[in-house]
Amino acid sequence: MGEKRDFTDWFTDLLHLKDVPFMGVPDYMFSIEHWLGGIAASALAWQAITGLLLLLYYQPSDAYNSTMAIIRTVPFGSIILSSHLYGAYIMILAVYMHGLHIMFNGGYKKPRGFQWILGVLLFVLTLGISFVGYSLTGDVLATDAVDVGRGILTSLGLQSLIPVFFGNGTELDLFTRLLGWHIIIAAAIILFFVIHFYLAEENGLMPRLKDANYRAPAIISRSDPRIKPWWPRNFIYMVAMAFMVWGLIILIPSILALPSVYPYVPILFSPYPGPSPTSPQAAAVPAYPPWFFLFLYKMADMPLGLRYDMVLSMIVPIIILLIIPAIDRSENLHPMDRPLITALALIGLTWLIELSVWSAIQPGVPVMLLWAALVMLPPLVIIAAGIYVLNRYWLRIRGVVLNGGGAMQQRQGRSWFLSKSAASMLSYITGILAIIVIALSVMLNPITEGPYIGVLWGSALLLLSASIFNYFYVLYM
Amino acid sequence: MPGQQGEGSRDDGLSISRRNFLRALVLVSGAAVVLGMLRGLEYLVPPEVGVSSFPRLLLVAEDGTPIKASKLPVNAQPTIALFPYPLNNEPNFLLNLGDENNQPIEIPPTTVMIPQNGVTYEFPGGVGPSKSIVAFSAICQHLGCEFPELTFYPPGYKAITALGPKDRVLHCSCHGSTFDPYRGGAVVTGPTVRPLPAVVLEWDSSTDELYAVRMIGPVIYGHPGYNTPTPTLTNNPTGDLQGGTPISGSSTTVTTYTNPALSQG
Numbered sequence: 185m186g187e188k189r190d191f192t193d194w195f196t197d198l199l200h201l202k203d204v205p206f207m208g209v210p211d212y213m214f215s216i217e218h219w220l221g222g223i224a225a226s227a228l229a230w231q232a233i234t235g236l237l238l239l240l241y242y243q244p245s246d247a248y249n250s251t252m253a254i255i256r257t258v259p260f261g262s263i264i265l266s267s268h269l270y271g272a273y274i275m276i277l278a279v280y281m282h283g284l285h286i287m288f289n290g291g292y293k294k295p296r297g298f299q300w301i302l303g304v305l306l307f308v309l310t311l312g313i314s315f316v317g318y319s320l321t322g323d324v325l326a327t328d329a330v331d332v333g334r335g336i337l338t339s340l341g342l343q344s345l346i347p348v349f350f351g352n353g354t355e356l357d358l359f360t361r362l363l364g365w366h367i368i369i370a371a372a373i374i375l376f377f378v379i380h381f382y383l384a385e386e387n388g389l390m391p392r393l394k395d396a397n398y399r400a401p402a403i404i405s406r407s408d409p410r411i412k413p414w415w416p417r418n419f420i421y422m423v424a425m426a427f428m429v430w431g432l433i434i435l436i437p438s439i440l441a442l443p444s445v446y447p448y449v450p451i452l453f454s455p456y457p458g459p460s461p462t463s464p465q466a467a468a469v470p471a472y473p474p475w476f477f478l479f480l481y482k483m484a485d486m487p488l489g490l491r492y493d494m495v496l497s498m499i500v501p502i503i504i505l506l507i508i509p510a511i512d513r514s515e516n517l518h519p520m521d522r523p524l525i526t527a528l529a530l531i532g533l534t535w536l537i538e539l540s541v542w543s544a545i546q547p548g549v550p551v552m553l554l555w556a557a558l559v560m561l562p563p564l565v566i567i568a569a570g571i572y573v574l575n576r577y578w579l580r581i582r583g584v585v586l587n588g589g590g591a592m593q594q595r596q597g598r599s600w601f602l603s604k605s606a607a608s609m610l611s612y613i614t615g616i617l618a619i620i621v622i623a624l625s626v627m628l629n630p631i632t633e634g635p636y637i638g639v640l641w642g643s644a645l646l647l648l649s650a651s652i653f654n655y656f657y658v659l660y661m
Numbered sequence: 662m663p664g665q666q667g668e669g670s671r672d673d674g675l676s677i678s679r680r681n682f683l684r685a686l687v688l689v690s691g692a693a694v695v696l697g698m699l700r701g702l703e704y705l706v707p708p709e710v711g712v713s714s715f716p717r718l719l720l721v722a723e724d725g726t727p728i729k730a731s732k733l734p735v736n737a738q739p740t741i742a743l744f745p746y747p748l749n750n751e752p753n754f755l756l757n758l759g760d761e762n763n764q765p766i767e768i769p770p771t772t773v774m775i776p777q778n779g780v781t782y783e784f785p786g787g788v789g790p791s792k793s794i795v796a797f798s799a800i801c802q803h804l805g806c807e808f809p810e811l812t813f814y815p816p817g818y819k820a821i822t823a824l825g826p827k828d829r830v831l832h833c834s835c836h837g838s839t840f841d842p843y844r845g846g847a848v849v850t851g852p853t854v855r856p857l858p859a860v861v862l863e864w865d866s867s868t869d870e871l872y873a874v875r876m877i878g879p880v881i882y883g884h885p886g887y888n889t890p891t892p893t894l895t896n897n898p899t900g901d902l903q904g905g906t907p908i909s910g911s912s913t914t915v916t917t918y919t920n921p922a923l924s925q926g
Contacts, residue, residue: 191688192684237704237705240705240707241707253708257708258704258707258708259703259704259706259708260700260701260703260704261704263701264701264704608679608683611683611686611687612683612686615686615687615689615690616686616690618690618693618694619689619690619693619694622693622694622696622697622698623693623697625697625700626697626700630700630701630703630704631708641697641698644694644697644698645694648690648691648694651686651687651690652687652691655683655684655687658680658683659680659683659684
């Protein structure tokens with residue numbers, strides 16, 4: 185066993201890991217809500233790796249066929265391509281959750297205003313790169329998407345940008361440009377992410393609200409005795425988190441691509457591109473955008489004219505998000521002390537979900553004013569009135585909750601915990617299962633049995649992640 | 662995670678050795694998963710393109726009309742003819758060989774020896790009305806230089822070879838390899854250690870048309886197995902069928918070029 189100690193010590197010294205200038209964190213931050221940005225970053229890393237690999241086979245001159253050839257003829261190609269799609273989905277979900285969590289907790293307040301603005305830009309770029317990415321396949325949905333994209337630009341009076349984004353009209357220029365923009369936006373996302381991360385480190389990670397006394401600026405002192413060094417705790421937790429995210433990114437589309445499952449998967453969640461626009465099946469596919477743009481699709485059906493529909497659903501929300509730090513300049517951090525922002529987040533989220541579901545059920549059906557009012561107004565009224573009433577109540581109990589509530593929560597938190605010996609047993613079991621599962625994958629054919637390998641790889645990564653999390657819990661919590 | 666304060670004080674003590682064993686297991690598990698997934702690097706190997714068997718292709722001119730064997734210029738004068746076979750990236754010379762008076766001469770079947778390993782194979786000889794038409798790969802077997810570096814020196818036009826000035830040879834100006842088209846593409850002088858692969862031609866005497874039907878000899882330079890000319894592979898060089906895009910249709914186009922050997926005089 186002495187050798188093992190030597191190995192980790194050697195590795196620590198080799199990379200000067202004890203000197204890494206990242207901020208350590210107190211124990212309570214080893215919890216998912218403090219790692220939502222880490223989930224998005226893990227997905228981003230997966231996207232960069234698989235995206236570069238896909239460049240080896242993607243041909244703008246033959247977009248659809250070369251995409252399908254990656255799935256059908258390249259070893260492990262089906263895993264790389266479908267995990268690139270689901271990596272994007274998980275990154276989008278993580279970005280939404282990260283942003284909402286910050287919005288509810290007032291994380292955009294001093295000193296993190298610019299960090300928030302960069303985050304909003306990253307959110308917009310993430311949706312933009314996803315639009316370009318799924319257009320690259322050249323399937324029937326991609327063709328529709330590009331046509332709709334042209335129409336949206338025109339409706340906003342930006343038709344002069346059509347050649348910039350979509351080229352001079354030839355098929356080859358279209359896909360060459362889409363590929364170029366996909367890579368350019370990816371580079372921009374990585375650059376902005378690096379600045380965003382740097383600011384997070386320099387501003388310090390945001391402590392939980394009660395540690396900041398529910399007041400901005402929420403800053404955790406670097407001399408706080410509860411902060412323990414970044415190495416090895418944060419590193420181990422980060423590795424386990426990344427493996428978990430990558431495991432899900434591989435596992436979910438691989439399950440959907442299994443021959444017994446694939447025929448029943450709705451096109452919105454298909455792990456592979458749809459039919460070619462020139463094939464007979466193309467007519468049977470509703471002109472869906474990807475699921476994360478369903479809300480836009482329904483907004484385009486609204487009776488205000490395309491220009492106002494798009495301004496309301498794209499431009500206005502982005503502007504509101506960007507100026508949130510300017511709107512809410514109070515020192516209060518508790519969500520109930522910021523009723524306007526809390527109501528805004530709830531209404532926005534509700535509308536987003538409502539419009540998306542509506543769009544999935546009734547794709548492309550023009551909306552009458554009455555319907556729009558029936559769908560959009562009730563949540564607005566209910567949430568606004570609800571927050572108003574709750575706020576009145578809140579102002580009466582505020583002092584009690586903010587001073588005594590924390591202790592109450594902590595008592596509840598202590599009611600159950602995993603014993604160290606049980607956690608170490610779980611770590612053994614999952615670690616060994618990971619080895620068995622990965623060994624099974626070696627027997628399968630990487631071209632014809634891609635989805636099965638994907639299921640095993642995804643499971644092995646999740647098991648390994650569970651093993652590391654339990655190891656982390658045993659040694660460091 | 663909640664409850665850590667309570668835990669820290671009463672660590673339900675894993676001993677140091679058990680902790681180290683657990684760490685070793687996690688490291689081994691991680692290494693196994695990473696190693697198992699490294700197999701994914703096979704993704705970098707592109708799928709093979711090619712055909713499964715030698716196609717029978719009619720030789721046609723650039724305007725699509727079939728080449729007439731009796732009309733083929735003798736000794737590649739004034740132009741030299743090339744056609745791809747069996748894949749698009751495998752050019753071959755189409756030669757109507759003759760004597761110093763540009764009269765076609767019969768090319769008899771011959772046994773060709775591969776200097777690399779001593780393996781021999783049977784070159785089937787010339788076809789056409791005078792049995793004078795042959796076809797050889799236009800990719801040098803030494804390091805893969807192609808026409809125009811590798812070209813035919815007709816009678817009276819001498820290449821500078823390691824054995825002195827020589828005509829009636831296929832000579833590569835890259836590194837000086839020289840082959841004898843009159844004797845099945847055999848090696849005249851190195852540095853090459855393998856003869857030029859030959860295209861087996863068929864002549865339809867009723868229509869005067871020519872067909873490429875298969876290859877004989879070493880695998881064409883750069884295609885799978887080209888540097889391991891075993892007897893089996895030499896008699897049926899299936900490696901020629903991989904590593905390029907197939908020729909579509911049932912014919913292959915003969916293109917004519919100026920022969921650089923003629924201007925060197």
